[in-house]
Amino acid sequence: MTALAQRFLASELFHNYRRNASAIIGSLIVLFFAGMITIGPWVVAQDPYDVAQLELLDSFKPPVWLEGGSPQYWLGTDGQGRDVLASIVYGSRISLFIGLTAMIGSCLIGTTLGLLAGFYGGRLDSVIMRIADIQLSFPSVLTALFLMSAFGTGVEKVLIALISVGWVVYARTVRGSTLRETQKEYIQAARVSGLPNAKIILRHVLPNVLTPLIVVATIQVGTFVLIEASLSFLGVGVPITKPSLGLLIKNGFDVLFSGLWWISVFPGLFIMLIVFGINLLGDFLRDELNPRLK
Amino acid sequence: MAPLLAVRDLRQRFDVSGSIFDRLRIRNGRITAPRRIVHAVNGVSFEIARGEVLGLVGESGCGKSTLAKTVIKLHEPTGGAIALDGEDITQHDFHRMRPIRKKMQMIFQDPYASLNPRQRVRDIVMEPYLENAAGPVPDVAERALALLAKVGLGREHADRYPHQFSGGQRQRIGIARALSVEPDLIIADEPVSALDVSIQAQILNLMMDLKDEFGFSYLFITHDLSVVRHISDRIGVMYLGFMVETGPKDAIFENPLHPYTQALLAAAPVLGTPLPPAADAIKGEVPSALNLPTGCPFRTRCPLAFDRCAAERPVLKSQGGGHAVACHLHDAGVPVA
Amino acid sequence: MNEAARIPVAQPAPLLSVRNLRTWFHTFGGVVKAVDGVSFDVAPGEILGLVGESGGGKSMVGFSIMGLIDPPGRIEAGEIVFEGEDLARLDEARMRRVRGKRVAMIFQDPMTALNPLYTIGNQLEEMLKLHTDLPSARRRERAIEMLREVGIPQPESRLDNYPHQFSGGMRQRVVIAISMIARPRLLIADEPTTALDVTIQAQLLRLMKHQVTQNAASLILITHDLAAVSQMADRIVVLYCGRIVEKGRAADVIERPRHHYTRGLLDSIPHHDKAQARLRQIPGSVPDIRKLPPGCAFAPRCPAAQDICRRVEPELVETATGQAAACHFPIEAIR
Numbered sequence: 001m002t003a004l005a006q007r008f009l010a011s012e013l014f015h016n017y018r019r020n021a022s023a024i025i026g027s028l029i030v031l032f033f034a035g036m037i038t039i040g041p042w043v044v045a046q047d048p049y050d051v052a053q054l055e056l057l058d059s060f061k062p063p064v065w066l067e068g069g070s071p072q073y074w075l076g077t078d079g080q081g082r083d084v085l086a087s088i089v090y091g092s093r094i095s096l097f098i099g100l101t102a103m104i105g106s107c108l109i110g111t112t113l114g115l116l117a118g119f120y121g122g123r124l125d126s127v128i129m130r131i132a133d134i135q136l137s138f139p140s141v142l143t144a145l146f147l148m149s150a151f152g153t154g155v156e157k158v159l160i161a162l163i164s165v166g167w168v169v170y171a172r173t174v175r176g177s178t179l180r181e182t183q184k185e186y187i188q189a190a191r192v193s194g195l196p197n198a199k200i201i202l203r204h205v206l207p208n209v210l211t212p213l214i215v216v217a218t219i220q221v222g223t224f225v226l227i228e229a230s231l232s233f234l235g236v237g238v239p240i241t242k243p244s245l246g247l248l249i250k251n252g253f254d255v256l257f258s259g260l261w262w263i264s265v266f267p268g269l270f271i272m273l274i275v276f277g278i279n280l281l282g283d284f285l286r287d288e289l290n291p292r293l294k
Numbered sequence: 295m296a297p298l299l300a301v302r303d304l305r306q307r308f309d310v311s312g313s314i315f316d317r318l319r320i321r322n323g324r325i326t327a328p329r330r331i332v333h334a335v336n337g338v339s340f341e342i343a344r345g346e347v348l349g350l351v352g353e354s355g356c357g358k359s360t361l362a363k364t365v366i367k368l369h370e371p372t373g374g375a376i377a378l379d380g381e382d383i384t385q386h387d388f389h390r391m392r393p394i395r396k397k398m399q400m401i402f403q404d405p406y407a408s409l410n411p412r413q414r415v416r417d418i419v420m421e422p423y424l425e426n427a428a429g430p431v432p433d434v435a436e437r438a439l440a441l442l443a444k445v446g447l448g449r450e451h452a453d454r455y456p457h458q459f460s461g462g463q464r465q466r467i468g469i470a471r472a473l474s475v476e477p478d479l480i481i482a483d484e485p486v487s488a489l490d491v492s493i494q495a496q497i498l499n500l501m502m503d504l505k506d507e508f509g510f511s512y513l514f515i516t517h518d519l520s521v522v523r524h525i526s527d528r529i530g531v532m533y534l535g536f537m538v539e540t541g542p543k544d545a546i547f548e549n550p551l552h553p554y555t556q557a558l559l560a561a562a563p564v565l566g567t568p569l570p571p572a573a574d575a576i577k578g579e580v581p582s583a584l585n586l587p588t589g590c591p592f593r594t595r596c597p598l599a600f601d602r603c604a605a606e607r608p609v610l611k612s613q614g615g616g617h618a619v620a621c622h623l624h625d626a627g628v629p630v631a
Numbered sequence: 632m633n634e635a636a637r638i639p640v641a642q643p644a645p646l647l648s649v650r651n652l653r654t655w656f657h658t659f660g661g662v663v664k665a666v667d668g669v670s671f672d673v674a675p676g677e678i679l680g681l682v683g684e685s686g687g688g689k690s691m692v693g694f695s696i697m698g699l700i701d702p703p704g705r706i707e708a709g710e711i712v713f714e715g716e717d718l719a720r721l722d723e724a725r726m727r728r729v730r731g732k733r734v735a736m737i738f739q740d741p742m743t744a745l746n747p748l749y750t751i752g753n754q755l756e757e758m759l760k761l762h763t764d765l766p767s768a769r770r771r772e773r774a775i776e777m778l779r780e781v782g783i784p785q786p787e788s789r790l791d792n793y794p795h796q797f798s799g800g801m802r803q804r805v806v807i808a809i810s811m812i813a814r815p816r817l818l819i820a821d822e823p824t825t826a827l828d829v830t831i832q833a834q835l836l837r838l839m840k841h842q843v844t845q846n847a848a849s850l851i852l853i854t855h856d857l858a859a860v861s862q863m864a865d866r867i868v869v870l871y872c873g874r875i876v877e878k879g880r881a882a883d884v885i886e887r888p889r890h891h892y893t894r895g896l897l898d899s900i901p902h903h904d905k906a907q908a909r910l911r912q913i914p915g916s917v918p919d920i921r922k923l924p925p926g927c928a929f930a931p932r933c934p935a936a937q938d939i940c941r942r943v944e945p946e947l948v949e950t951a952t953g954q955a956a957a958c959h960f961p962i963e964a965i966r
Binding site: 354460492493494520523560564576 | 798829830836855857886901910
Binding site: 184185186188189190191192193194195196199203204207208 | 363366368388391392395399400402403404407408409410411412413421422425426468471
């Protein structure tokens, strides 16, 4: 393990990373959110979903630096007396859980379909790629919105909707790389060695098509957080009992113009921050990893 | 004794016309969908004896690589027959090919593309052996090291990845992989053409040493005349998917009969000799394998072509001493089966 | 023949004089000294062969002369004096007027040298428009004339064809036509025939030699193919790890190599006209150019290496016949 760490520290990737300010900022933001969703709930004062911990008297408190703010609630409270900061911590967990899970699901499904399409070609390839083309001709938010209005709200339904728009990009990337790799002689060598197709795909093709997916997967988490926020804001996303960052914005939206801006604006800022961080990191990875695709 | 490999009238065609939409043409007011067929190998026959090296030479597009890949069943042959050790493998499917893989292996051209960049060297060289082993192999590690030692690589190389090696070393790894199952026949497809001259010599010497040690045969594909002369016992000259001349190497080099072989030998640069005059050279370039010329495939470039060459396709005819040529100028011999 | 009698008394002023050229690449893994202190001359009308294996730096010499070194590469030091002007000091704008007009280059892959979107007529006439003041009517005539010279049949109609309508050998002929149409004084050909078949190779080498002789231009032929270079070149420069190990008249270098690397290269070519049991080989492989050993770069592979070779880098020493080798223990010709 230490040898691996040493190799990473000596690598060109790390060397360039240390000289790339936006990559460092991006990864710090991502790290901050990682910390927030893992240990955050033990740091914030309140569990916003435990009704017993809510004080209705403390409702609509402004942030601590404004008149009437209380040091107990740094970013203020909402109409039920929920701490906005605590809501953001819990909401980020839901948003990122959905983003990450949907990304992993899309990646698994898309990679499998891309490998099959690229390796076997023919009719299977045509069918898979035509479905992907149709999928791509609609904006993903629109497709997800349509699916959600058919399914109804719920975390697992959001996941299904996101995965059904998210697999396409993996399928296309993997198919392209698979076509390129299967032309190479090491695949022919594997055939000459007598390997069955399943082993050729898993042992030889798969490891060589994964690198470009790192970039796609990173940026997709950000995209999914945004789509989920849009769905929840429109009221077809997560249920009210599990408010994500998007739902928090919606909850505060009704009172936004009565001067109670903090309930919506802070969750909005956090969405912006996380997507910004993920994209900075993704851009760096794209620049670093793509030239090595040859 | 039966030859190790016997190839009879092997044909390989590829349909490159694509889908029906790519094929649609309007010709003379009629809608047609012509097919585009590449005639890569057109009825080639040859044999390789045990311990023998057959060199196949020819320019790019002459079908020599396709022929090699068809023999080892990377392509399914369109016609003809392939027999290894007396067993007809032409129609063998994946499962019936499995025991054959132990008898026939391949060395590839590109030292960079022929090794999986994500596999360790010890896993690369042992893959054919492990895939074809009857039961569990307790001594995998020792076997891998022994194989690497055979090709001049050490214990310290076993756990590295291909990108940590030079082109010549990678080609050694590819040779070790082919060697792992101790095959009877190794098909080598331009194994040294991607290497620097000084490394070429190392790899050629290694390949010859291994042959002497293990006694297998080579089907050696190359475009390089000096390499083919160095390594082969017998030589086959291919042009546009046809075998135009075959024979013992000295017969081919000292008494080439086919005008194409003569032109090829004249064009190859030789150290310290002046550039051959233009008069000796053949004109033009190889015609497309999509539209084979009628008659002799070489007649479009042949300085000696006459009427019969366009009308009738010459067949390989024996000239004695194992030397055979497909040319109407040498019509006297007995047709080779 | 008396050796001394063959040397002309007054050498003509060289067309190109490369002095102590250093082209280095600053990469993450260290400084790649692709060209490290290379000096040679090209006389007017001369064909110079630049030989070596991959990593020898031979292509980088060509790119340096053309001013085509991109970051992280840089010409660190040295002069490239061409017709009295130091190309290494020219800015890009003035370099552009040299390229194509006075010095032209041909690459290995004829496809990258031709723009697939324009007809070859366009591309030939474009060179004339850029580098001559021919009126447009004359340009087309000259383009046809040029195509005929390089052996393209029916040049009048082929002028309106696109590059993909030509075969590989014909494309390289078109490339030669484009590079020679502005009548440059120097042509640099970087592995011009490596991608082509042997029968086509001979045709093209002959064509290049003819073109160069006819226009009284000089040619730098960069190749790994010693046999081809021995047929073409008047003089040969052998590079190893970015440094010159040997230079001299072609016949001398091929028949009486003084450096052990040149000798090893020559010995490792299988002789096509005589069979031998085993090839003589150079042991080992080219070292990592970022971590060259001290002393002579070839010492680890050299059969004659002694202690001094691993410590002191040998200088190029010229003999009376004008053949020079960078070796502490050069091979003495047996006469």
